[in-house]
Amino acid sequence: MSTQSRSTTIYPEPTPFPEGWYFVATRRQLTKDKLIQKTWMGVDIIAWCDQDGGVCVAEAYCPHMGAYLGSDGGGCVSDGRIVCPFHGFEFDVTGQCVATPYADPPRTARLRVFETRDIAGLIFAWWGINGRAPQWALPAGVPEQDGWSDLEVSTTRFPGHPQDTTENSVDLGHLNYVHGYDNAGRAEALSVDGHLLTSRFKFTTNRHIARIATLRFDITADTTVAGLGYSLVVIREKSIGMDLRLWVLATPVDGTLIDMTLASQVREIRKPKRWVVGLGFLPTRMRAPIMNKFMAMQQRSDVQQDVVIWSRLRYQSRPRLCRSDGEIMPFRAYCAQFYPDSSITAESHPARPK
Ligand code: FES
Ligand SMILES: [Fe+2]
Missing domain, CATH: 2.102.10.10 (Rieske [2Fe-2S] iron-sulphur domain)
Known part of the structure; x- marks a missing residue:
């Protein structure tokens, strides 16, 4: 020892x-x-x-x-x-x-x-x-809106904390277990630059359309986190050729409840790479809004799966992690800057037997 x-x-x-x-x-x-x-x-x-x-x-x-x-x-x-x-x-x-x-x-x-x-x-x-005045800015530049559908926006309120909900974006372990994603994995290392945290991961998932069809999505997701109230996930779905933006916005209400707002938009789909239940028959301008509605429904259902966990979660300051959990502790190190008035304690522990 x-x-x-x-x-x-x-x-x-x-x-x-x-x-x-x-x-x-x-x-x-x-x-x-x-x-x-x-x-x-x-x-x-x-x-x-x-x-x-x-x-x-x-x-x-x-x-x-x-x-x-x-x-x-x-x-x-x-x-x-x-x-x-x-x-x-x-x-x-x-x-x-x-x-x-x-x-x-x-x-x-x-x-x-x-x-x-x-x-x-x-x-x-x-x-x-x-x-105190703003210490940093949200990502500069308004994302291009030409060729993108209007935003679909919905808000869910539940007991929770924005750090727990944002931690989801680095918690690879739950993607399969809670959401049923397949082959979830990091495509690029997580990177932290001041108040910005970026990561890229990939996964595949099956989605059902009103019991008439099952779609298989092959997704790459680039996440930009700018503090605990702002996350933007830019999603590229490869098998259809669909680009989607999803803002995940957690906002504390009163110290117990948070509002989780999802806002999404889809880019115009000119030539769908594959058949998606009638999508090819629709005029081009209608494809993105319809896919946006469908995807927003899926995202709400994903969030509802998380809400069951989040709303009952007890924060573990010393989580007992396994190798494949993803970068939970680097994420928490990143979060510490958003609590400038609280102290982070460094403790020494005897090394455990190998
Ligand atoms: S104008 Fe008097 S309280 Fe507002
Ligand atoms: Fe989740």
Whole structure:
């Protein structure tokens, strides 16, 4: 037995609100609903946009005398401004009070706003520890939208943590066991560059279409994780020749629940490489939206399989891993940067007998 000791980093139970960019709403939803109210990162927020496309995500309480600004409290949007239901103060999308019904607006009356970013019509806001400003940016450049279908968006709420759900992307062991994927394996080594984590893996899977057909998919998936609220999976399905983008967006609600939003889009399928139940008969412009609906249904069902596990999971700070589990510990090392206020403990353990 060796008498040497080795150092093992222990990642303690993550706090509920890791720093990063988190999904708030789609631009389409903002335009349609005018005013959104929700609990996001443990804070009551409102979100709206003005006629010029400016977006505001702000704490939902008026700096004048504290009224709740969501529509439940009587708040409303007029001419691109949020109007407080209590004394009628108006705030523009920068959060500044710009008018009141009876006096000059106090210069100090400003909403607490969260910095926002729009990626392909998905609106994110920055959550900084102790309110600090963004420490890093989401991936630059809006993904090309020409030739891609509209987004299919759905949200599921359950008890969970964004670190556990994001860990799924490196947890190779569960792909076969929970989702029934075949031949799942890493195609390229996981790589970490500051707040970005990228990985590529491959698998095959059978999918059933309404009991009339079974499709075999041969998939390569490139995942970009930018903090625990943003993952983009770019999927190449080889046997049909289909490209799909899937955003997996985990957003803490109140410290217990999270909202898991899936947003997907499929690229126009000009020449399907193989027969997929009538796909070839459809006009080209209809193929991608239909495949997107089908794939979104499959993704929701995959997530439901995970939700059963995630919602009952107890975090293991010292997981007893086997060789084929994938890169769980490198993933946790990457995550540590999103908890700048918590300490990661390095403990020494006597080496176990070989
Ligand atoms: S509390 Fe909002 S205007 Fe007075
Ligand atoms: Fe999963």
